[in-house]
Amino acid sequence: MSRRLRLLFSALAMAALLWLLFAAAERALALAQRFLALPTWLQWTLGGILLIFAAAGLSLLWWLLRPRRKRRPLPVPDRGSLEQRIGQLRERGADTGTLTAELGELDRRRASARVYVVLFGEISTGKSSLIRALAPHAQVASDARGGTTRDVGHYDGRLADGRTLVLADVPGSREAGGEAHETLAREEALRAHAVIYLCAGDLNRSQGDELHWLADFGKPLLLVLNKADQWTSVEREQLLTRLRQQSRGIASAVLAISAGGSERYQRQLADGSTESVERQRKPAIEPLLQALDRLTAPGAEGLENLRENAVLAGLHQRTGTLEARTRAEEAERIVRKYARRAIVGALAAVAPGSDLVIQGVLATGLTRALAELYGVKVSDVQIEDFVQQARLTLRTGTSIVLAVAGNALKAFPGLGTLGGGVLHAFAYALIFDSMGRALAASLAERHTLDQDDASARLKELLTDAGGTRLRQLATLTMDAMRERSSTD
Ligand SMILES: Nc1nc2c(ncn2[C@@H]2O[C@H](COP(=O)(O)OP(=O)(O)OP(=O)(O)O)[C@@H](O)[C@H]2O)c(=O)[nH]1
Numbered sequence: 001m002s003r004r005l006r007l008l009f010s011a012l013a014m015a016a017l018l019w020l021l022f023a024a025a026e027r028a029l030a031l032a033q034r035f036l037a038l039p040t041w042l043q044w045t046l047g048g049i050l051l052i053f054a055a056a057g058l059s060l061l062w063w064l065l066r067p068r069r070k071r072r073p074l075p076v077p078d079r080g081s082l083e084q085r086i087g088q089l090r091e092r093g094a095d096t097g098t099l100t101a102e103l104g105e106l107d108r109r110r111a112s113a114r115v116y117v118v119l120f121g122e123i124s125t126g127k128s129s130l131i132r133a134l135a136p137h138a139q140v141a142s143d144a145r146g147g148t149t150r151d152v153g154h155y156d157g158r159l160a161d162g163r164t165l166v167l168a169d170v171p172g173s174r175e176a177g178g179e180a181h182e183t184l185a186r187e188e189a190l191r192a193h194a195v196i197y198l199c200a201g202d203l204n205r206s207q208g209d210e211l212h213w214l215a216d217f218g219k220p221l222l223l224v225l226n227k228a229d230q231w232t233s234v235e236r237e238q239l240l241t242r243l244r245q246q247s248r249g250i251a252s253a254v255l256a257i258s259a260g261g262s263e264r265y266q267r268q269l270a271d272g273s274t275e276s277v278e279r280q281r282k283p284a285i286e287p288l289l290q291a292l293d294r295l296t297a298p299g300a301e302g303l304e305n306l307r308e309n310a311v312l313a314g315l316h317q318r319t320g321t322l323e324a325r326t327r328a329e330e331a332e333r334i335v336r337k338y339a340r341r342a343i344v345g346a347l348a349a350v351a352p353g354s355d356l357v358i359q360g361v362l363a364t365g366l367t368r369a370l371a372e373l374y375g376v377k378v379s380d381v382q383i384e385d386f387v388q389q390a391r392l393t394l395r396t397g398t399s400i401v402l403a404v405a406g407n408a409l410k411a412f413p414g415l416g417t418l419g420g421g422v423l424h425a426f427a428y429a430l431i432f433d434s435m436g437r438a439l440a441a442s443l444a445e446r447h448t449l450d451q452d453d454a455s456a457r458l459k460e461l462l463t464d465a466g467g468t469r470l471r472q473l474a475t476l477t478m479d480a481m482r483e484r485s486s487t488d
């Protein structure tokens, strides 16, 4: 289409748009005039109706467009594949004791056919006090100081309808430095059929995250506002409304109770002196008993599937973490082995020049070993390409690597005493260590041999070696050189 024709069309479109705008404005003015001519009472009624419609339209729009948290169901592995993974880890020398014990506990609880309910929440929200209210004969410590409960404890409780259940008291979350206790609590929460989540006021961000975490594992859950005695009834209702909003789609019920706990007060004695007295507050937990009845109505058998899925999903994550750690340790061993061979190779070279050339056979071996460890299939061509790219990286970086090696010689006096060739030996240790670490990190993250990513990491590792890494490499170089001279 010619430029002129396009201009003509644009001008016509603009004119049509303007005409439409004028027509709409004219119509709006006419409507406004007719509106003003109406009797006042009709103006108010009509205005009111219009306003209601506008508000309803806007809220509908907001409801449709509001940002929503997408929740994906957590992956639940089948028992067989999980056991196989754990078995492989054991063969590779990893400590799988806690994972196997978790599977044993899963079976033990299924066979016991008892309902397990865990009391979960931040420190000092009154979990142990609530255990005491639900199981009056239980010996449980509660204290105003946060972090009173350090371990998982189980107590026999009784529901309002006479059924028995096992109550689990766990350490509170969000204690400074209490990560290990928090892990204990979380693992116990996954093992339970249902969760009573205790709070003592508005939920903060980490409590919200904790609730979502439990919901992701599909836990049947009651959100319970404890210490209700501390609020007026109006405040309590406001709090409950906010808690209901925050836990929509997560909690089966939201309710307020007073677990009781104890309080201290000063008593005036006849002789004028005072003494400090501790008194138990009277618990008020009726709404919780009813909600707990409803939540656990399906019984141990009815709730068992959900419980097993949660435990298996948790085990899937824990096994994954252990797999990653075991692989990383194995990768480190491989890298050290090849760095050591590179040192020996450098010493065997007749006359090392000032150029550092990557020893091809070793680099190929290192790449293949790491790819196999991470279960990544690589062809010979891919390996050759990668080694070639590493050579290019090194060509521009030779002076930097030699400078780092030179500084290491000064920093670790032991190295200097080892005589000639040590500069190159250390440089090769640094090269192979960097190459191995770059590859391992890239393979772990990308699950494929990504040349660009691995090369970028290699460049960074060659120039920024870090103190501890240099020290390790210095020791490796010294050991390899000493061993070589003793066998000479
Ligand atoms: N006012 C009031 N205080 C309560 C209530 N329930 C518990 N408390 C007090 O809250 C404090 C903490 O109670 P605990 O039962 O030890 O709390 P916890 O959640 O087990 O704490 P950790 O084990 O440290 O995580 C104690 O001083 C209790 O007396 C209640 O219903 N009302």
Ligand SMILES: [Mg+2]
Pocket: 127, 128, 129, 141, 142, 148, 149, 169, 170, 171, 172
């Ligand atoms: Mg406690």
